[in-house]
Amino acid sequence: MKRVEILNVAIDNVSKLELAKKLERHGGVVVTPNVDHLMKLQTDEELYRVYQDSTYRVCDSKILQYAAKFLGQPVQEKVSGSDFFPFFCNYHKDNQEVRIFLLGGAEGVALRAQQKINRRVGRDIVVGAHSPSFGFEKNPQECQEIIDLIHRSGATVLGIGVGAPKQEKWIHHYQHQLKNIRIFLAVGATIDFEAGCKSRAPRWISELGIEWLHRLLSEPGRLWRRYLIEDLPFFWLLLKQKLRLYEQPSWNADAIVPTDRNLWTLRIGQVLQEANLVSREQLEEALCLQNTCPQKRLGEIMTERGWVERETIDFFADELPNLVDDRLQRPLGHYLKSARLLDESQIQLLLKEQKTEHLRFGELAVRKGWVREETLNWFLQILGVQQKERSSASLNPVVEIESKQAVEMDTPSETRLSELIGLP
Structure with missing residues (x-):
């Protein structure tokens, strides 16, 4: 699935139908960036x-669709929560396994939306x-009562519209207490629209990308x-990204970087x-499945669910040691190809375009x-750590010898590695 990078968000380039099919197969959490x-x-x-x-970050805004085109990465379709939710309901109108719980709106609004839908x-x-009441997210008791309501309803899908970022954080x-919910949809004002309490902009206004103006005049x-005020700086940041001057927040790259000792x-x-x-959700689901089928390896479950290619699993099992071996230096493309994240034709095209685009x-x-981008940063961080260690070691022959000895001593055997990462 292709993704489009806008500022510090990777947006999934999918249509409403593609998203509905993916959710039907795998479930997941959908957020709708604007x-x-x-x-x-x-x-x-x-x-x-x-x-x-x-799990999925889909384009909620026509302005973001224009922005993606401006960056040379067109998004095929705007998939706003208020567009996708009625599509989702119609897609599953005959699927008895799909049962939705609505959470949001002023008193009585969610119930009215339920009846109309x-x-x-x-x-x-x-x-x-x-x-829910105003400020419910700060009241653990009320949140627990809501969780109990959802459990008793028998729902398998939660549509929550309490405003961003409250709904995403909730x-x-x-989500891990809602074991029966397979699909989580952050839908914003959709519940109000479905109830008829608020009117959506005419389609032609939405298609022009000025639905925000309609909402501003309404509220x-x-x-x-x-x-x-708050959203206007977006256009300046977008221009900086176009000129390759945009700097992501410093904490964006703070993911855990394994060292040669703790990687194993x-x-x-x-x-x-x-x-x-x-995603964390997919990992937890795989662990739950492993508890019910202990004879299956974690990597096998993820492959069967279609989340990861078998070759990707094999890479992390067999070639990951090379990422912490000071004696091995290979191009980034080698690792991405080995992990089945790029194929040879893509690599050759990238190498060719490098000469004209002058980009990394x-x-x-x-x-x-x-x-x-997050996956790329993960590889670069690991390779960067090892490159730094190589540079430091090369300044001192004694350190270099000790480093090699440490690698030889600390690198686990093939059997030990398989045990640690749960693969056959």
Whole structure:
């Protein structure tokens, strides 16, 4: 699945139908970045971590679609929460396994939305609805009562619309207590739209990318600061990205970087998550499945679920030791190809374009949506750590000898490695 990098967010380049099919097969958490979200992500580290743990990040805004085109990375379709949710309901109108719980809106709004959606779809696809009190997210007791409501409803899908970043953070904080929920949808004002409490902009306004103006005129007291002050710097940051002058927040690259000593103690699932190849939710689901099928390896489960290629699993099992071997120096493309993240034709195209674009190999791969920026950074951090160690060791022959001895002593045997990362 191709991704488009806008500022510090990798947006999944999918259509509504593609997203619905992926969710049907794998489940997951969907967030819908727009300009306001991207501005919050420049300063809100917690929200950034929440975004990193989400399964899908889809383009909620026509302005972001224009921005992606400006950056030379077109997004095929705007997939806003208010567009996708009714599409999702219609897609599953005959699927009895899909049962939705709505959380959001003022008192009575979620219930009204439930009734209207069920009439439109022709069955009780929405099995529960609740409008929480203002500030509910700060009240653990109320949150627990909401979790109990969701459990009792028998829902398998949660649509939460309590505003960003509250809804995304609430999902992240409580999703692991909602074991029966396969799909989490952060849908913003969708519940209000479905209930008929708020009117959406006419389609032609939405297609022009000025739906924000319609909403501003509808709720000026609430939205003027967001649209006229807080979000305007986005266009300056976008221009800086176009000119390759944009600098990501310093904490963006703070993922755990394994060292030669602790790398071997990380299980394969943790490594894949830190490399942003699987989400935390997928890892936890795989671990749950492993508990019920202890004869299966974690990597085998992830491969069967379609989350990771078998060759990628094999790479982290067999070639990962090379990343912490001071004696081995290979190009970045070698590792990305070995991990089945790039193929030979893509590598050759990137090398060819390097000569004309004057960009780094990894930067080109990210721009084309072939590799996630977070995954690239993970590889670069590990390779960078080892390069730094090589440079330090080369200044002192004694250190270099001791370093080689340490590598030989600390590198586990093939049998030990398989045990540590849970592969056959």
